[in-house]
Amino acid sequence: MSATTLPGAASAEKKTTAKSHVLRSLGERYGLVLLLGAVYVFFSVLPASAPAFPTMANLQAVLGNIAVVSVLGIAAIFPLVGGHFDFSVAATSLVSSITCAALLSDHHAPLAVGVAGGLLAGLAVGLVNATLVAALRLNAFIVTIGTATLLPGIVQWYTGGVGITRDIAQPLRDLGSGTWLGLPQVIWPVAVVIATCWFVLGQTAVGRRLHAVGSNPAAARLVGISVTRVSFLAFVISGGLAGIAGVLLTARNGGGLVNSGVDLLFPALAAVFLGGTAIDPGRYNVLGTVVGALFVALSVSGLTLAGAADWVPNVFNGVALVVAVAISTLLARRRGQTGAEGT
Amino acid sequence: MNAGAPGPDDVVLHVEDVRKSYGAVSVLKGVSLTLRPGRIHALAGGNGSGKSTLIKVLAGIEHADAGTLRGQGRPETDLAGFTAAAADRAGLRFVHQDLGLVLDMTVAENFALSRGFPTRLGSVSWSRLYRSTAAKLERFDLSVHPGAKVASLRPADRTMVAIARALADDEPGQVLVLDEPTASLPHHEVDVLLEALARGAAAGQAILYVSHRLAEVLSLAHWVTVLRDGVVAESRSTADLDQLRLAELIAGRSVEALYPARAAAPSQDRSSARPTVQVRGLCAGPLREVSLEAHAGEIVGVAGLLGSGRSTLLRSLFGAVSPRSGSILIEGRPLPASVRAAMRAGVALVPEDRHGDALFGDFSIVRNTTIATLRRHARWSWLRSSSERAATQSAIDDFKIKISAPGQAITRLSGGNQQKVVVARWLQRAPRVLLLDEPTQGVDVMARADIYQRLRTVAAHGTAVLVASSDVEELAHLCDRVVVLRAGRVTAHLRGAEVAIPAIVKHSYADQEAS
Numbered sequence: 001m002s003a004t005t006l007p008g009a010a011s012a013e014k015k016t017t018a019k020s021h022v023l024r025s026l027g028e029r030y031g032l033v034l035l036l037g038a039v040y041v042f043f044s045v046l047p048a049s050a051p052a053f054p055t056m057a058n059l060q061a062v063l064g065n066i067a068v069v070s071v072l073g074i075a076a077i078f079p080l081v082g083g084h085f086d087f088s089v090a091a092t093s094l095v096s097s098i099t100c101a102a103l104l105s106d107h108h109a110p111l112a113v114g115v116a117g118g119l120l121a122g123l124a125v126g127l128v129n130a131t132l133v134a135a136l137r138l139n140a141f142i143v144t145i146g147t148a149t150l151l152p153g154i155v156q157w158y159t160g161g162v163g164i165t166r167d168i169a170q171p172l173r174d175l176g177s178g179t180w181l182g183l184p185q186v187i188w189p190v191a192v193v194i195a196t197c198w199f200v201l202g203q204t205a206v207g208r209r210l211h212a213v214g215s216n217p218a219a220a221r222l223v224g225i226s227v228t229r230v231s232f233l234a235f236v237i238s239g240g241l242a243g244i245a246g247v248l249l250t251a252r253n254g255g256g257l258v259n260s261g262v263d264l265l266f267p268a269l270a271a272v273f274l275g276g277t278a279i280d281p282g283r284y285n286v287l288g289t290v291v292g293a294l295f296v297a298l299s300v301s302g303l304t305l306a307g308a309a310d311w312v313p314n315v316f317n318g319v320a321l322v323v324a325v326a327i328s329t330l331l332a333r334r335r336g337q338t339g340a341e342g343t
Numbered sequence: 344m345n346a347g348a349p350g351p352d353d354v355v356l357h358v359e360d361v362r363k364s365y366g367a368v369s370v371l372k373g374v375s376l377t378l379r380p381g382r383i384h385a386l387a388g389g390n391g392s393g394k395s396t397l398i399k400v401l402a403g404i405e406h407a408d409a410g411t412l413r414g415q416g417r418p419e420t421d422l423a424g425f426t427a428a429a430a431d432r433a434g435l436r437f438v439h440q441d442l443g444l445v446l447d448m449t450v451a452e453n454f455a456l457s458r459g460f461p462t463r464l465g466s467v468s469w470s471r472l473y474r475s476t477a478a479k480l481e482r483f484d485l486s487v488h489p490g491a492k493v494a495s496l497r498p499a500d501r502t503m504v505a506i507a508r509a510l511a512d513d514e515p516g517q518v519l520v521l522d523e524p525t526a527s528l529p530h531h532e533v534d535v536l537l538e539a540l541a542r543g544a545a546a547g548q549a550i551l552y553v554s555h556r557l558a559e560v561l562s563l564a565h566w567v568t569v570l571r572d573g574v575v576a577e578s579r580s581t582a583d584l585d586q587l588r589l590a591e592l593i594a595g596r597s598v599e600a601l602y603p604a605r606a607a608a609p610s611q612d613r614s615s616a617r618p619t620v621q622v623r624g625l626c627a628g629p630l631r632e633v634s635l636e637a638h639a640g641e642i643v644g645v646a647g648l649l650g651s652g653r654s655t656l657l658r659s660l661f662g663a664v665s666p667r668s669g670s671i672l673i674e675g676r677p678l679p680a681s682v683r684a685a686m687r688a689g690v691a692l693v694p695e696d697r698h699g700d701a702l703f704g705d706f707s708i709v710r711n712t713t714i715a716t717l718r719r720h721a722r723w724s725w726l727r728s729s730s731e732r733a734a735t736q737s738a739i740d741d742f743k744i745k746i747s748a749p750g751q752a753i754t755r756l757s758g759g760n761q762q763k764v765v766v767a768r769w770l771q772r773a774p775r776v777l778l779l780d781e782p783t784q785g786v787d788v789m790a791r792a793d794i795y796q797r798l799r800t801v802a803a804h805g806t807a808v809l810v811a812s813s814d815v816e817e818l819a820h821l822c823d824r825v826v827v828l829r830a831g832r833v834t835a836h837l838r839g840a841e842v843a844i845p846a847i848v849k850h851s852y853a854d855q856e857a858s
Contacts (some may be wrong), residue, residue: 105852128465205717213713215703222663222700223684223715223768 028331029324032288035259036295043217043302050313052305064177066293067251068093068245068252068261071190071290073275074197079235080272083214084133084140088125088221089242090265091151094258096246097121097324098155101164101256106171111169118247125151126239127204134231154261165255175250186248193244198286200237209239211283212232231296261282271315272295274324296320355380355549356434356518361410370396371407372573376551378518383540383562384552385581386556387616387791388591392570396468398522398553398656402437403635415516416782432770435515439525442505444493451489454508483507486540503539510548519543520551525559527787528648529813535564552858555560555787557586557593562693570827586816590775592790602792602820603799619807620660620776625669629831630657633669637776637807640813642798645811646847651828653811654695657778660809661685661692673776689775693765693782695811701765701830704754709735709747711753712763717770719837738767743793770801777801777808783817795821798831815851819844 044054052058071091079086100118103109109117130145133140178185202206212220213230223226249261274295275288299320300313363371368376371393378384388394399405401412403426406712408527410422410644430437434858451469454476455461461471476489482845485503493501502524510517521540525533544550554560560567561581568578570593577592610650618636625633629652637643647653658664660671662678662685671678673688684691705710711726712721720730735749744763746756753761762782769777779798783791798821812818816827825842827835827850834849837843 161365199725203720203726205726206724208710208714208717212703212706215705216699219694219698219703221682222661222692222694224683226683 004059020333021332022278022323026276029279030279032274032291032295036298039298039302043306044297046302047055047307049302049306053302058301060179060184062294062297064252065161066297067075067177067184067186067190068248069264069267069271069297070290070293071193071245071248072264073271073293074193074239074286075245076268077197077201077284077286077289078210078238078241079133079140079144079231080213081207082231082234083217084234086129086140086144086238087142087265088147088151089238089245090268091148091233092122092125092146092239092242092260093246093249093264094155094209095125096243097249097253097261098159098256098258100247100250101168102158104169105164105255107277108167111171112242112309114169114172115247118250119243120240122239122241122243122246123236125242126236129239130232130235133235134228142264144254144284148262148265152258155258159256161258163255165253168250172247172251175252176248176254179286188252189244193241194286194290197241201286202280206230206233213289235242236245267293267296267317270321270324277324277327277331292324353379355516356415356424357413357466358401359411359413362408363393363400363405363410364408364424364601370573371410373399373840374410374570374573374575376568376578377552378549381544381547382566382765383544383564383568385552385554386570387554387560387567387593388570389787392593393573394553394570396682397570400425401430401435401520401761401779403430414518417516420600427818432512435520436509436521438502438505438509438520438524440526442501444501444508444813446494447492449490449492450480450496450504452485453493453504454479454489454511457508458511458726461678465521473697479507479511480504483539485539497532497535498528499535499539501534502528506543518549520553522553523553523555525554525783526554526763531648533559549644552814555785556814557589557788560590563572569593590788594792603796619674620809621670621672621675622660623670623672624657625656625666625671627659627666627669628652629837630655630666630828631831633828633831633832633833636811637825637835639807640777640802640823641823642802642808642810644818644825644842644847645809646818646825647811647817647827647828649813649829650850652831653813653828654780655779656812656828657692657809660776660778661690666802668752686772689772689778690780691715691772691774693762693767693769693777695780697761697765697785700762702753702754706753706754708739708744708756708764709749709752712768712771715768723828728843734771738764742767742797756789757790758785759787759794760784763790763794766797774806777806778811779809780811781813782810783812783814815844815847818842818847 020179041324043049069075075089076086096118100114100122103117104114106112125147132138132143137192175185180188201210208229209225212223212225213227217227246261248313250256253260271289271293272284274292276282278288278291279285280288296317299316303312303316352838354377359378361371361374362369374393374397376384386394386397389721396405399406400410400422403538403767406424407422411419412425413419417433420429420433448652451472455472461475462468463471473489480487480489483503483506483508487496487500487504492565493504496504506519508520514634526538527534529648537559540550552560552564556767559586564581567584567589569576569580571593576595583721590668599697616638619639620637622635629650633656644655645656653665659666662681665680673690678685678688703714711729713731716734717726720726720734732749738744739746739749742763744760746760756764759804766782782794786794798808798810810818810822822842825837825847827837827847829851835846837846
């Protein structure tokens with residue numbers, strides 16, 4: 001159209017947003033990272049926690065603790081991006097951990113078989129979820145609560161409530177508690193998982209299609225995306241990642257503990273939702289999830305070292321989660337806000 | 344047209360010198376409007392004309408920088424600081440495109456939602472509610488039972504119920520403001536609504552009518568005010584105005600033709616060539632034994648009323664609907680009932696429901712543009728954003744899409760620009776067959792001209808274009824041939840000089856005998 005028809009309102013919006021936009025989006029992207037830095041400085045300076053908090057030993061402990069939670073969070077992201085909740089990731093990691101430990105301990109399998117068994121157990125649960133949700137189109141919210149309830153029950157039956165800690169291969173124990181290049185060994189495979197998932201979800205056509213399915217399944221179908229196949233894949237990947245988390249859990253615990261893993265569900269989801277406020281605000285994203293997990297772990301460590309009462313970390317986590325969800329929802333809502341049509 | 348011919352002193356509402364700026368840019372630069380009883384006053388203008396902003400100011404959603412409003416027998420109000428409650432006090436009654444009716448409730452319950460439930464001894468008095476609602480409906484000649492669920496009403500009646508509810512408090516000097524009331528109505532329902540509005544105006548109701556649809560503006564309104572770049576470009580009677588002239592007023596320049604010229608030499612030489620699309624005896628959804636052909640280089644219209652099977656036909660050609668019987672050949676090859684297969688065969692579909700079926704609301708413009716062509720932007724499975732941006736930028740340039748940044752959320756664009764993005768998404772695939780279902784619904788007149796131009800260019804480059812539309816005028820002016828559907832059957836193949844509004848309408852409504 002000719003220049004005379006250039007919309008005044010549109011260019012007005014352009015000017016006002018262009019200026020504030022850069023600052024605001026920087027603030028949105030790195031707000032949580034800055035907050036993380038602030039928490040670090042605060043507990044490093046606070047007299048009560050200053051002696052122990054900024055030490056290498058404490059940082060190694062914090063990193064070791066976030067390893068499993070981060071992987072579980074990332075496992076939950078894949079279905080979430082595609083528009084489905086997955087509450088079964090933590091229970092899946094428990095099954096995987098027990099499978100790995102049982103193979104090594106009860107069946108004296110070689111380490112590689114134990115690890116492979118743990119991963120396959122995770123993939124199997126993922127396949128079941130995928131079949132129920134993607135192929136049979138059942139409600140993911142309910143199905144995964146179902147699997148999350150069922151799996152610990154099976155573990156209880158198999159183990160009789162007793163953890164499996166004998167004969168766990170030493171290299172696996174080292175992975176859980178040793179260090180390499182000054183960092184906990186367990187961080188290195190987690191870093192590989194983070195990098196891979198960041199790439200798949202954010203930089204590939206598969207990741208883009210999963211986002212499209214989560215955004216508008218009807219439109220996704222009409223641009224040639226197989227909604228069933230993409231959702232199926234998301235749950236299988238989720239199961240596989242939960243399997244990795246399970247093996248790492250066995251390494252960290254030096255065996256399969258019957259109650260471990262399941263209590264990581266809410267911290268993992270908290271990291272995911274906190275992460276939705278950072279890096280790619282308003283969307284679930286891998287790097288944000290890691291920052292979220294780190295934020296919670298550092299805060300809890302600081303509070304504990306500062307001598308806060310037992311209930312304080314719980315209250316802190318709860319508040320952080322609700323605030324994070326509020327922020328990320330508002331961001332997503334503003335992003336999706338309809339611009340004035342025909343102003 | 345000016346039937347009531349009210350005297351000059353008869354003013355229901357006078358809006359004077361409205362000004363509004365966003366930052367340094369003025370959107371409204373002194374707009375005035377005068378509404379009179381019994382007159383339907385249309386407000387027209389393209390994107391960015393200030394039309395929507397003016398309506399928002401009057402509704403109290405946006406605050407004007409300056410301006411006054413004076414209603415009949417009411418004190419003058421300053422529009423700076425005007426609120427929704429003040430708009431209500433000034434007698435303004437809005438019915439927006441989204442009617443604000445609860446579909447699962449009855450008509451009477453919907454009335455009570457805004458006016459309160461009459462009670463007796465603390466419990467709802469249904470008989471009183473039904474009686475009062477019935478009385479209000481009667482005033483609008485609405486033969487709707489107060490106990491009927493809104494969901495069971497035809498679309499035009501729903502709009503009328505919303506209007507009756509808006510005007511239910513019966514105050515003198517009310518002004519009814521209708522914002523695109525026909526945008527989501529099927530063609531035959533539009534006429535029902537327009538007739539009802541004309542009756543309301545004849546009874547003395549003042550109406551401010553906002554619409555993209557020029558034909559409606561001309562047939563319904565007595566007076567039209569055209570906004571352009573924030574000023575009143577023209578305010579005049581519609582009596583001696585035609586569609587071309589009105590389009591020119593809105594665009595602010597001579598529209599040689601809103602529609603591009605038709606293809607030079609249609610049909611004759613093509614009858615020998617193999618058609619790009621061949622449909623034989625197709626039965627799917629409401630479609631019964633539909634057969635048609637489309638050749639490269641032509642724009643074929645698909646006309647018909649709601650439920651005639653227009654959309655089903657297009658969706659079948661896109662593999663999104665499985666036919667019960669019949670065959671679809673694309674360039675001589677049978678088309679399997681799969682969207683992916685259709686895309687591989689070079690078919691593209693711009694669906695009717697832009698928000699429900701085409702747009703990814705939380706994607707940027709870039710991601711919405713490249714979603715159907717992801718593979719070509721990937722190297723070693725890494726999506727290169729530079730490549731995506733370049734493709735989007737060239738689509739933006741080709742298509743004159745107005746945006747502030749390619750990374751902008753798609754939802755921030757106007758309807759016309761959103762539709763351009765959806766069309767551009769498919770043009771990147773250089774489709775052999777381009778299917779468009781209601782391509783200009785909710786699209787302003789200038790963006791519409793851009794889209795028509797683009798379709799003609801695409802056809803000239805060897806694509807077969809099929810356009811399904813309830814806008815008969817669009818089909819008559821844009822298409823080389825028109826296929827008319829009625830209740831799932833083809834009632835006419837119009838070509839050449841037969842492609843005209845009367846013929847399309849006649850065959851759309853035609854009885855069984857036609858074939």
